[in-house]
Amino acid sequence: MAPIRQVQVTFDCASPSRVAYFWCEVLGYVVPPPPEGFATWDAYDLSLPPEKRDAGFACQDPSGVGPRLYFQRVPEGKIVKNRLHLDVRVGTGLVGEERLAALEAECARLIPLGAVRGELLLADEENESCLVMQDVEGNEFCLD
Template identity: 75%
Template sequence: MALIKKFQVTFDCAEPERVARFWCEVLGYVVPPPPEGFSTWDDYNRSLPPEHRDSWSACVDPSGEGPRLYFQRVPEGKVVKNRVHLDVRAGTGLVGAERLAVLEAECARLLAVGAVHVLTQVADDENESCITMQDIEGNEFCLD
């Protein structure tokens, strides 16, 4: 049996395009081009029945290395903590005060685009520092 190497991460949300653009800012991703035959995403959306307009969006790693993120509109809001979350690897290879400073700088950048700071966990004898945050619809993620 062949191993699957590509996958996408799907988010349920209220405003797919808004959440996709937020994650583009976080990860340096881009919104992919519209489907063939459409010059813009607005043109594509106008071609759909009203109930399907703006029902999804996506963002992709421009290098092709990272997973595609897919955002689908759902009627219900987020109620409890995510069972899966993304760890944004901002401090890879760093330790101590240097790591914490990099994480705090990234936290400040993301606050400016709508993220919410939840908790800063400072390094102890077992774990390095990390920062828990929420995206613009309350989905948790970590800066680590």
């Protein structure tokens, strides 16, 4: 059996391109080049039948280290808490007030992009502090 070398994380959403561009900004990811024969993704999208437009969109780590993120349009809206979420590691190695300051600074950067601040979970005996947030479609993620 061949070892698995890459992972793609797939999000169900209403507007794949909107959510993908949000995550590009959060993670410093980029949108891959459009298909051959198209100068832009918008041009490609306009070539599709209306029901196929903005049905899927991807972004990727420009260094190739992080997982590719794929966003697929689904008919149903988000109803319950995610069973899986991303932790955006902005406070790695930091503790106490220094960690809280890093979390708050990243939160302040993401809110103008459409993120929503959630609960601040303070450090305890087992875990360091983290900040729960939501992306532009309400998917939970943590600033960790």
